[in-house]
């Protein structure tokens with residue numbers, strides 16, 4: 299009898315990955331942001347390598363906690379299941395709220411503060427999937443998810459840059 303050994307994915311990781319997908323974001327979309335950030339420094343960077351770094355970021359418990367918390371609040375706001383004044387603040391993505399960015403910072407900090415610059419940069423440029431998440435005309439609420447996606451990309455970019463610096 300052979301015992302098949304598979305890496306066990308925790309409930310947190312499974313749910314975080316499922317929710318990200320259900321909210322319209324693919325791992326490839328986040329990896330494309332990593333290529334956007336690191337492409338200028340690593341011209342041979344392929345999407346597949348960027349995907350590996352995104353996957354590694356998603357395996358971190360701190361990241362899963364941030365994803366679960368942020369997306370949960372987005373979903374509850376979308377279903378109008380939060381109480382005022384928080385409902386309006388999150389639904390309208392009020393500029394001075396700021397806790398969406400605080401949660402994103404928790405993700406970036408897993409790989410040190412170096413990711414902050416990248417996060418700030420794509421948050422301004424809003425390339426690719428970030429543009430979709432900021433499109434208010436869909437009726438969906440992505441107040442937390444846009445920052446979470448940007449932060450996962452920035453963290454994956456930091457990880458990639460760090461690895462590259464140690465192998466070149």
Ligand SMILES: [Ca+2]
Nearest residue numbers: 398441442445
């Ligand atoms: Ca936001």
